[in-house]
Amino acid sequence: MTASRITAIRTLRVPERANLCWIEIETAEGLTGLGEAFRGAAAVEGQVHDLVAPYLLGKDARDIERHHRFLMTPYVGFGSSSAEIRAASAVDIALWDLAGQRLGVPVHEALGGLSRDRIRAYNTCAGYDYNSRQVRREVDGKENATGPYDDQIAFMRSADELAHSLLDEGFTAMKIWPFDGAAAASGGQLINLDDLRRGLEPFEKIRAAVGDRMEVMAELHSLWSLPAAARICNALAPLKPFWVEDPIAKMDDALSLAELRRAAPGVPICASETLGGKVAFRDLLVAGGTDVVMLDLTWCGGLTEARKIAALAEAWARPVAPHDCTGPVTLVASLHFALHAATAIFQEVVRATLATWYRDLVTDLPVLEKGFVLPMAGPGLGTRLTAETRKRAATRESRA
Structure with missing residues (x-):
């Protein structure tokens, strides 16, 4: 019996963050690795206990690549960010956490070391509960802010003041999505000139207020047809967005994305x-469908798959930018990846969640300094669920 044999797999969920599910993997040596899943938490939890645990229990936690290949190739659900892949992603993050703990080094060192000592952050201008509940919050700029960092209200109402606020905190990049509200009228098939004008206003305010001191990303949330997305992109061009993100529905349509880049x-x-x-990322790169490769560690296959995607991006001379608008463990794991991956250019953060409920759930979070995120200290991921989170969580366990 090896000391690194997996003896238990546990899932934990708290009712106020219904989209999140944490996975803990215990080994015979007394270590516990932490992973996180996001969206469809109940489906992921079922996948973990019904299909993952019977395979993983009793196996050696050191064999990350072996387990990764098995879990990433289920009989169904292998071709997308399905419940199967989201479960595999969370397990993979937990196994890398265990690897770092076992070696006594941070995950970024276990992956092969740092490519940089810090990484630039951009603030996704979301509110305090963005993406953390089952129902998505929609705003039109008329709602009242729920605190000083309710940036989703701010970018619709006073984007110029928001840009100054972010600069004051050291941020030099931000992401907003003022076109989203216009998509519902036509199912995203077209955008009229009036809606286009309203969507451009926040970008214009930011440029007028702070000039080129702030990079601005436009998020389109996979809401638009190709012609509508092209109209938005061409209208944005004079305002120099750093990128336009996920412009069409759906983002596995690599040929349409390539056509959009030409348009x-x-x-x-x-x-x-x-x-x-x-x-999916190979197909996107082969088609010439993107300038920047964004991935989410909890949806793409975890750290193991993220390294392979980053290698593909590097081969196509494309930078990578890990996503986080999800949960604190995802952010921590993404930071380890972003500091390790040679072509990473940004780490996404949400200052509203960093300042509030992320802190309530885990023991340690990344440190921001003058618009840059610093490496985590300590072995493994460098963070754990707090005792209070564990006490309140509904827990399900599979044991060898």
Whole structure:
């Protein structure tokens, strides 16, 4: 019996963050690795206990690549960011956490070391509960802010003041999505000139207020047809967005993304946090469908798959940018990846969640300094669920 034999797999969920599910993997040596899943938490939890645990229990936790290949190739659900792949992602993160703990080094060192000592952050201008509940919050700029960092209200109402606020905290990049509200009227098939004008206003305010001191990313949330996305992109071009993210529905349509890049050559395209597995990213790169490769560790296959996707991106001379608008463990794991991956350019953060409920759930979070994120200290991921989180969580366990 090896000391690194997996003896238990546990899932934990708290009711106020219904989209999140944590995975803990215990080994015979007394270590516990932590992973996180996001969206469809109940489906992921079922996948973990019904299909993952029977395979993983009793196996050697050191064999990360072996387990990764098995879990990433289920009989069904392998071709997307499915419940199967989201479960595999969370397990993979937990296994890398165990690897770092076992070696006594941070995950970024276990992966092969740092490519940089810090990484630039951009603030996704979301509110305090963005993405953390089952129902998505929609705003039109008329709602009242719920605190000083309710940036989703701020970018619709006073984007100029928001840009100054972020600069004051050291941020030099931000992401907003003022076109989203216009998509519902036509199902995203077209955008009229009036809606286009309203969507451009926050970008214009930011440029008028702070000039080129702030990079601005436009998020389109996979809401638009190709012609509508092209119209938005071409209208944005004079305002110099750093990228336009996930412009069409759906983002596995690599040929349409390539056509969009030709139709709107003045705007870089970023794609896509919604893709799962390296093959989808290979197809995107082969088609010429993106300028920046964005991936989400909890949807793409975890750290093991993220390294392979980053290698593909590097081969196509594309930078990578890990996504986080999800949960604190995802952010921590993404930071380890972003500091390790040679072509990473940004780490996404949400200052509203960093300042509030992320802190309530885990023991340690990344430190921001003058607009840059610093490496985590300590072995493994460098963070754990707090005692209070564990006490309140509904827990399900599979044991060898």
